[in-house]
Amino acid sequence: MDTFWTWIAALLTLMILSFLYKDNPFFKVAEHLFVGLAAGYVLAIQFFNVFRPNLWDPLVAGENFLLIIPFILGLMMFTRFSDKHSWISRWPLAYMIGIYSGLAVIGFTEGDLMRQVQASIIPPVSTEAVKGFAADPGVLTALGMLSNPVIVFGLICILLYFFFSLEHKGTAGFFAKVGTGLLMVGFGAGYGYTVMTRMALLIDRFYFLISDWLKLV
């Protein structure tokens, strides 16, 4: 049975990869199959892993009558199918938007804003890095000493680039240009990591084809 499913997976992989040559019916079949299966799977798992254990079962067993509130809010969402009554679905939507907006503000403030600002308040040169260089002089430990200055200088330059009340000329212009350069380095690193991810996906599929399917390795 395993061999059968390996063949199915291999053929579907080849059907998807065939798009690299050009769009074709095999690709379309695999694509539609994937969309249908994914939608069905998500629906089933939401029903059996979320709806029943967290809402329906405790409600029917009379363990928590307050669950009737999310149940009714959930039912109200279905009024979106009716042009006349779709306004009712705005209530549960408003509830969800309110909850998630509140969570987002707290999460961002606590996790990102405060902690990242805190992490940026550092000495221009780390004493630990200097000690590390003194103990083991080398290229890596020397670069380690540059870590804090690069963070502090880079942060100032990039913030200056986004400071639009000041014309980017003269000294401010110089720092803003350095900030732009540093942003480009960041985008380059982001692109490099994206290539790494995409390459890994390709390798994984090829490895599946040559090991599990063709048994070449």
Added chain:
Amino acid sequence: MKPETIQTLKKLERLDKRWVFLLVALAVLIPLIVPVKAPMTVSQATKDYYEQIEKLPAGSLVLLSCDYDPGSKAELYPMTVATLRHLFRKDLRVVILSLWPAGPPMVELALNELKAEPGFKKRYGYHYVNLGFKEGREAVMVDMGRSIHDVFPVDFHGANVNTLSLMGEVQNYASFRLFVNLSVGYPGTKEYVQYAQSRFRITMIAGAGAVSVPEYSAYLQSGQLSGMLMGIAGCAEYEQLLEEPGLALTFMNAQTAGHLLIIVLIIAGNVIYFMIRKKGDK
């Protein structure tokens, strides 16, 4: 420059992209079929990830959230296998969950791979539990700070969590010595840092798909993450530290060859572009 050279350069500039696809395919396939052991250095982030698990006393509880799906299997699945192998080797007890619908089957796949290995003696419900998927994203993260039992009344197989011995010792984040998050997007490490690590002050390490690494690196620098596996390269380093070669180490040569080809193509593309433009200016 000779006119023939310019013509050749222009032809190269308009090269059918399918030739590039073929080159990439060959660059990736050849090292997979003919593997060569290349040297590798281990980054500090990977060492920290390893150390955070290594220093835990046997029997400690660890929470592992696997937030990915088969689309990211290439990077995150080897991390799941390597991390679970490390946790079990250290006799740690693991509670596993996922905030991605297709995450739990990936966890089952990894557990089945480990179960098939000789000498595997861990028991479900006592040494490890797979709680499965739960909808709610950030709301789930925050609610687990109050009660994990309320959020996950049943496990992935539908069993009441109160019947599982391990879950008797679990209440909320405070029950765990370490939180490990393997993720590649939303909801994942960023949200866990914002809603769980910052609020409940838990020690957290992460394994991330390479595409998410630039975003998560800020959390590593600020100390909110105590260690990180950065893409498939980070996982290969981790497998090397564990001395347990897995998929990531197998993939590394192909990854290196693929990257080298991309670098050559980027440089060649730019050189051709500037040479043609320079000629056009004249």
